[in-house]
Amino acid sequence: MTFFPSVGPKDKAAHTYYDEALGLIERADELGYAHVKTIEHYFFRYGGYSPDPVTFLTAAAARTSRIRITTGAVIPAFTHPVKLAGKLAMLDNLSHGRLDVGFGRAFLPDEFEAFGVPIDESRARFAEGLEACRRLWTEEDVIFEGDFHRFGPVTLQPRPFQRPHPPIYVATAMSQDSVEEAGRKGYNLQLVPATSNRERTRELIDAYHAARASGGHQGAGKVQLSYPCYVAEDGAEARRLARSDEERYNERLGEAVQAWGRVASSAYPGYDKILAATKNYDFDTKLGDHKLLAGSPEEVRAQLATIQGWFGDDITVSLTVHSGLLPVEKSRRTVDLFAAEVAPAFTASTR
Structure with missing residues (x-):
């Protein structure tokens, strides 16, 4: 389950959104959902209420006992690796080993500008920051000499609860290089199918698996796909709510990518085409292309079965359920109905 706030102060107070989201997470924990995930963004209604996923997920961990706590993703380019590794190790301990760490590059120019980080350095800073965190989690007396950070010898405290470290995911929208590097390193993968077509998503998953095999890693790795989800007893009502939420989400994305x-x-x-894509957005096309889930429980089961047929039954589907734009009661209904009437038809990994 993913939380991607798409509201600002004129829409809803921050504390109200957090209270609503944390209530839904408590419910998800009770119902057996597999994970809760949130993002890192700044300034805009597009994600701006989540500048620090670790803070939010710490609150989520304190209110739950079973559900896994997932960053989707933290941005190494914006945080010194000693600080980032320490925050994440602390959360891993506070959650008693329920943390999965997704790392991402970021993609909004205004964020890079605010942090004084050249956007052209994003890939190099991502790779260096991830590697620095991995070493800080697994080694003692670390001496690190990168292009952007040099430190040591240092031994991180606390050590992660999970050994050798929390599961690592690489989050990417459509980068072949990123998915292949994730595979070679033996990491897991977070993708957003809405950013490309079905064929391209399939190509990225296949490239990840091939790279993972060539790197000598056992198993297929974990691939997590994020989908907005709206479920109601009346499928037409679910689609009406989805249209309203998705069109306003697209409006906020358009603001952020100016x-x-x-x-x-x-x-x-x-x-350079992303701004034009927001202007040409069409909800019916997105729904028809199975880039979101919306309908009655029976209809959503059919949509998920199609997605599973495309990408395999070993994927994990992460449901984006509460942007803050719809009444929280509608999101709670989605959470309840999906657990009761959709998930039983699939494996536990579909939540």
Whole structure:
């Protein structure tokens, strides 16, 4: 289950959104959902209520006992690795080993500008930050000499609860290099199918598996796909709510990506088109392409079965259930109905 706030102060107070989301997480823990995940973004209604996923997930861990706690994702480019590794190790201990760590590159030019980080350095800073965290979790007297950070010898405290470290995920939208590197390193993968078509998502998953095998890693690794989800007894009502939520989400995405109209970066091929894509958004096309789940329990079961047929039954589907734009009661109904009438038809990994 993913929480991606799409509201700002004029829509809803921050504390109200957090209270609503944490209540839904408590319910998800009771109902047997597999994980709760949140993102890292700044400034805009597009994710801006989640500048520090570790803080939010710490509150989630304190209110739950079973559900896994997942970053989706933290951004190494914006935090010194000693600080980031320490915060995450602390959360792993507070949750008694329920933490999964997704690392991402970020993609909004305004965020890079605010942190004084050149956007063209995003891939190198991502790779260096992830490697520094891994070493800090697994080694003592670490001496690190990277292009952006140098420190040591240092021994991180606390040590992670999970050994050798929490499961690592690489979050990416559509980068072949990122998925292949994740596979070679033996990490797991977080993808957002809405950013590309079905064929491209399948290609990325296949490239990940091939790279993982070539790196000598056992097993297929874990692939997590995020989908907005709206379930109601009346399928037409669920689609009406989904249309309202998704169209406003797209509006907020459009606000956040305005800078791509003036910024160009070789590190982000194709991102110059992202602003135009928000202007050409069509809900019915997105629904027809199975880039979101919306309908009655029976209809959502059919949608999930199609997705499972495309990408395999070993994927994990992460449901985005509460942007803050709809009444929390509607999101709670989705959480309850999905658990009771959709999930039993699939494995536990579909939540």
